[in-house]
Amino acid sequence: MRGALAAALTVAAYYLSGLATLLLGIPPGYATPLFPAAGVALACVLVFGPRMLPAVAIASFLLNTTLGAQRAPVDLLSLLLPACIAVGATLQAWAGAALIQRFVRQPLMLSEPRDLAKFFVACAVSCVIAAGIGVLALWQSHVLPVSALAFSAFTWWVGNLLGALIATPIVLTLIGQPRDAWVPRRKAVGLTLTLVTLLLAMGIMQVTRWTNERVRAAFERDASSASFALASHLHEPLQALEAMRGVFLASDDVTRAEMHLAAAAWLKSGALQAIAWSEHVRRADVPAFEAMIHAEGLANFRVFDRKDAGSVATPAGEDPIVLRYIEPMQGNASALGLNALSLSATRAAIERTRRNGQAAATGGFRLTQQAPGESELGVVVYQAIYKKPTADVPDTKSALEGTVSVTLRMDTLLRGLQGQFAPYLAVCVIDMDAGAPGAGVAASSPALGANPGQRLAGPPGCESVHSALAHVRKVDYGGRHWELRVSAQPTDLPDARTGDAWLFSLVGLMSAAVLGAFLLLVTGRTRRIETAVQQRTAALEAEVREREVAEAALRESEQRFRNILNSVPIGVVYSDLRGKVIQANPGFCALTGYSEDELMLLGPLDYTHPDDITQDAELNAQLVRGHIPMYRLDKRYVVKGGRIVRVRATVSMLRDAQGQGRRIVAVVEDITEHLRLEEAEHAREAAEASNRAKSEFLSRMSHELRTPLNAMLGFAQLLDLDQRHPLADPQRPWIAQIQQAGWHLLEMINDVLDLSRIESGNLRLQTETLSLLEVLAASVSMVEGEARRRRIDISQDLEPGSLVVVGDATRTKQILTNLLSNAVKYNADAGRIHIL
16 A cells, blocks of 8 residues: 555656646757756655666656647657657666665765765766667657767756756656665755756746747737738739829820830839730630730730630630730730630639729739649739720629739749748748638638638748747738748757857756755754764763753743733833833833834833922932832823823832842832722712701701691691680681691701702601502692692592502502692683592
């Protein structure tokens, strides 16, 4: 199980590290200067033995199959090359491990210069195997030419060697044996080499990117110039066509000599194959037209239709458009007499120019004047010439007199411009309308999906070639959409200058390998020194541990004190003997509103209230002189923002072993809220005392007033009831007034007494079930006399369910009596009181 896991990890590490190195490919060949997979394979075989060789073979085969699939479909033959490369990688790992185990001291620790030198030599020798087998396999597979074998073998060997020298120590720090020799090197060797290699890889990628940008810029400059030159050259035939159109518009009957003279200047440029005039001839006038041409000296002239691929059957009775003049005659005379409507390409172009009067180009087709077997495509651009409209020829189609045309042999035209192009450029002219509906010409090759267009000029198949360096210029030529494609291979560019990237890569990676060797030596020596030191310091370990425990306890105590100081909800501040703040805890900072840094720039006078400065300074001076051990003072702080805070400060002196004062420590507590609570408590107690005094006064006054009042009411009643000494009639109302006033005053005293009892909590209520009718009758009787006097009618209408209430009899009767008394008092005379 462990061996299977090791094999799986070997395959994964080899494959992934191999794929990652593709990012380091340097143009133009995109060979990688570092192949860490070789180091992974060597390390795994060294640690786990030859049983890892199949895993190396599988990983190499998968890696190279993946790379091959990116370039071509996978088939049986394409798998042979990855298999050969896998054999070379496996043999290299086996040979490298065998040489190292044979000549390098075991167990493998690579801590001595001699061992490192042998390790380097073993890697260099074994890496020749994979490079040789791989390059030979590429040559036999026709991937590499013979001229590239030496350079490819060298780059392959360098990539594997640097990969082995750098990656093997890194992997050994993870899986190497003995563990105690390699695990301590993970940071010093493994991590350092990994970081250095990654930085170099990023540098190589950046240099490569700069190289690619330089290559791209050089290509774009040359390609743009080439496409512009070609587009400009293609414009000359259109100018010639427009000039010939002017000739035929200016003359009613252009002769062959005039045609020759007008075309001669345009043909000198070499851009044109031919300039021609094709005349619209009535079908019935064809014999007469042929006779006229014979009379001009062309005895073999005849009107004919082409009968080959690309021709179309002309409808019976259709008027032909016959090629009458063509310049130069040499090489083009065989096209005289051709009915231009008999070819699908020319017919479509003539129909377009007849409809819109604009120049119309054909698709690419084989010209009539070409020799048999000649495959070069030609393009003809037609321009319609119309007769002056008359009553007999009212419409454009019947008014067509003929067409002037220019003929281009596209490959010939392109070859004539090759001297103006950079030699590494491949130029392709493509008609993007070819094969589209209505184009009249089939594409040169079948397309899968989008129409690839028709190649008019350029290397065969260039319309389907996709290159990393490509430039496209779109041209509207005679109503057709052309693309001028310029491409190149990065290997062909003369300005690639990849030597800088290779030099940077090789120097950097060799430096990384040397750094790895140096780190292995240093860490090996360090391990030996550490072993010696451990042996010599064994006796001191116990003392060191005890000291560490004590220091840990001290640190813990200090940390605990610091946590308490920072967490305590009161302010603690340390200052020198002059009061300058040295340290303040968060509580003091929160109290004053200043940060600790701000407090260090302030003195006590800056945040102490001016009225408290003198007393504070005096006590502080006594403390410094040693007259008092400490002092406590309530004072005021003017905190940040101007707010005044009342504080209680307890200040003491910190002294050294000799008793000399060194620091002043003050514990400051914000007592503003405390003082506010004390004041509120004093106010509350004063209010309660006042309230109690009032209640006692009311209670006593009520009792004191009731005693004489009861006597007054009693004697008034005796005077009214005395039959032996009756009062005179005029005196009886006076006695009634005395009794009425007395009873009123007694009620007021009772109310005051009840109020004092309520406030003092001495009022006692005794709830019971009461008959509402009885209580109401007693209450009504007490106000009935006053109601009769004012003629106020009292009525009641009580529901049967409301005849019983629960309450104190006396207080219930008092409530009802007060309500009825108010109802009578504030009612109108002869009014009405209704009880529901």
